[in-house]
Amino acid sequence: MLKDIDSSAILAVATLDRAHHFYGHILGLDLRSDDGNVLVYRTGATRLMIYVSEFAGTNQANAVVWGLGNQFDPIIADLQAKGVVFEHYDMMERDGDIHVAGDFKAAWFKDPDGNLLHINNM
Numbered sequence: 798m799l800k801d802i803d804s805s806a807i808l809a810v811a812t813l814d815r816a817h818h819f820y821g822h823i824l825g826l827d828l829r830s831d832d833g834n835v836l837v838y839r840t841g842a843t844r845l846m847i848y849v850s851e852f853a854g855t856n857q858a859n860a861v862v863w864g865l866g867n868q869f870d871p872i873i874a875d876l877q878a879k880g881v882v883f884e885h886y887d888m889m890e891r892d893g894d895i896h897v898a899g900d901f902k903a904a905w906f907k908d909p910d911g912n913l914l915h916i917n918n919m
Contacts, residue, residue, distance in 0.1 A: 805844035806846070807846040807848065808847050808848075808860055808908070808912050809848060809849070809850035809853040809854070810848070810850070810908070810909075810910045810912070811849065811909075812849065813834075813847065813849060815909050815910075816909070816910070817831075820836070820838055820845065821838070823881065826840050827839040829844065834848065834849070835847065845861065853911070853912070854911030856912065859905075859913050859915045861912070861915070862914075862915040862916070862917070863914075864916075865916055865917065866918060866919070869916065869917070869918035873894070873904060877894070881906050882906060883904050883906050884905040884907065884913070900918075902917060903916070903917040903918075904917075
């Protein structure tokens with residue numbers, strides 16, 4: 798039933814202005830709509846929806862993941878240059894901010910509300 802239908806991620810934030818600065822300017826996502834209550838960004842062939850909630854940032858697991866392929870290293874460098882702070886975990890070997898397991902590379906960072914975002918080289 799849903800297997801042929803695109804899905805999108807949705808994230809709760811405390812304020813739309815702060816979220817727009819982060820998702821639109823730091824991450825460089827294209828804003829597709831803003832009705833004053835919900836921001837919708839294009840990210841690849843999908844959408845990321847942002848809305849205000851008192852429960853913003855309470856999820857302690859991955860909220861969104863991007864598979865960057867061979868763009869992983871330059872995107873990491875760009876995010877670091879923009880001041881993004883990466884999370885460090887003990888679950889894998891680490892090379893600086895990058896978690897490594899064989900050919901797999903991954904990094905995690907949080908948005909201003911504490912939503913956990915994940916990028917990898919897959």
